[in-house]
Ligand SMILES: Cc1cc2nc3c(=O)[nH]c(=O)nc-3n(C[C@H](O)[C@H](O)[C@H](O)COP(=O)(O)OP(=O)(O)OC[C@H]3O[C@@H](n4cnc5c(N)ncnc54)[C@H](O)[C@@H]3O)c2cc1C
Ligand SMILES: *[C@@H]1O[C@H](CO)[C@@H](O)[C@H](O)[C@H]1NC(C)=O
Ligand SMILES: *[C@@H]1O[C@H](CO)[C@@H](O)[C@H](O)[C@H]1NC(C)=O
């Protein structure tokens with residue numbers, strides 16, 4: 001019900017935003033000279049490495065491998081440059097609401113719980129549609145993710161990403177007030193600006209620059225060696241080709257992909273080469289299943305020939321539930337996505353955003369033909385998410401057509417500890433709202449009181465009542481889009497990112513995470529693309 005309500009609000013925002021699309025055009029940077037439409041590629045070709053998915057991990061991975069090897073990067077979506085909504089901070093919501101048509105850069109899906117969600121379908125992947133907040137993983141992540149991280153290479157890889165696409169945000173009124181409110185509410189210490197994960201109140205990095213222009217994984221292709229890299233867009237990979245080697249061990253030998261006009265292409269790997277899956281937490285398990293790598297009885301129920309029995313493909317999928325409030329403040333506010341965060345010791349993580357919605361009065365546009373300046377409506381949001389959800393979900397196929405989203409169930413709050421963390425986080429939101437820093441955002445009522453004007457549900461009145469807060473958590477759950485898992489390390493891949501039981505095949509994206517990075521995931525996923533690229537280069541040197 002509340003989900004439907006927020007969808008309705010989004011739909012209204014979108015209608016208004018569509019009337020106010022920014023006019024800036026951005027050209028593709030020169031380094032994208034190596035990008036082709038899949039239609040222009042030969043029907044068969046050979047490479048050392050084939051990277052499936054030009055997303056957050058796929059772009060840095062392909063750029064790194066191209067230093068020494070011939071690489072093909074296959075992306076089902078198009079190029080982000082030139083799309084004004086996609087390329088600007090202001091366009092965030094508009095991009096997210098244009099999820100219905102076949103080629104929209106954000107592909108919408110709704111989990112079985114009824115929570116609307118999105119996945120990137122464009123070069124840069126979800127890093128090209130996200131909210132831009134950038135923070136390195138919680139140090140515990142390297143110890144507990146089962147991936148044998150070499151921390152020196154991890155740090156080097158983060159720096160490589162950061163010098164190209166990460167900026168320090170400039171706080172304006174809403175983010176500054178949230179920072180002060182978090183400190184007043186006891187989310188301490190205050191650590192200021194840092195890219196490190198750190199308990200307390202901090203300002204993180206952002207992939208939007210000072211002009212509000214987006215930078216994404218696609219920009220990391222500037223590091224590639226152009227002669228060695230071919231990027232194919234509108235290339236939808238349908239199947240991984242696997243052959244039995246002499247020892248009856250299975251080995252990936254290439255992929256089949258389809259271009260925009262429906263023609264099939266084969267891309268094959270050369271001796272010692274590999275197929276690297278970076279299609280994301282939904283795309284990678286889906287593609288493995290469609291290629292016959294998954295649970296034997298499950299694949300048989302779809303009539304998919306079993307290549308390798310791997311029972312956990314599509315299992316252990318997680319999403320961080322989000323809850324919070326939105327208000328309309330008494331004064332106009334600037335646009336801001338996530339910049340200030342409050343990291344508590346009790347499993348909750350607070351974030352804030354403010355969205356300016358240009359509002360063209362319908363009456364005015366009917367009666368006055370000349371363009372009138374828009375009115376502006378701001379919605380300010382304060383939210384909390386669970387940093388590392390324990391509730392376990394899964395995905396299954398909806399169709400054997402790769403373009404159809406798999407069916408996803410996250411089982412939000414099925415683990416009682418997640419409910420407890422949400423209760424703690426919601427109580428913190430209440431404490432921030434009651435802080436002095438938030439006083440300016442209340443309206444003065446005719447009788448002299450001061451109240452917030454909520455858009456959508458308000459917090460329960462009695463913040464000491466765990467039962468009411470728990471109900472609020474379940475009733476108003478939405479997503480912060482940090483879903484991960486589906487091909488987790490230790491179950492589907494080993495600690496070198498290799499698919500267990502199939503040679504020459506690795507997974508390099510958020511689907512290998514058996515736990516959340518403890519913060520918003522893009523920094524960790526970007527780093528991982530570079531990291532695995534360096535690891536493979538090193539292995540080949542031996
Ligand atoms: C709306 C939104 C806001 C977010 N905000 C933040 C934030 O502020 N900070 C943060 O840290 N994180 C944020 N995230 C999360 C973060 O962006 C993702 O966790 C991360 O980008 C996932 O990376 P990935 O490599 O696993 O997948 P993706 O980046 O999604 O890459 C997968 C790529 O593979 C392609 N692909 C899939 N299947 C195929 C196929 N069969 N053939 C060819 N190509 C295929 C897709 O088109 C896509 O480009 C947000 C996510 C969303 C959706
Ligand atoms: C791909 O094809 C479309 C038209 O189908 C064209 O507009 C676009 O410029 C092409 N892109 C590239 C990278 O060649
Ligand atoms: C990596 O960086 C972190 C944070 O900057 C630092 O604490 C750690 O010591 C570094 N590790 C190595 C091995 O360089």
Ligand SMILES: *[C@@H]1O[C@H](CO)[C@@H](O)[C@H](O)[C@H]1NC(C)=O
Pocket residue numbers: 193194195196
């Ligand atoms: C991260 O923390 C380390 C100390 O552990 C510090 O040296 C480094 O400057 C910090 N990096 C950023 C970007 O804040």
Ligand SMILES: *[C@@H]1O[C@H](CO)[C@@H](O)[C@H](O)[C@H]1NC(C)=O
Pocket residue numbers: 345346347417420421424
């Ligand atoms: C929630 O907060 C209470 C009180 O601060 C704390 O005792 C409890 O451990 C927290 N719950 C979780 C799951 O962290």
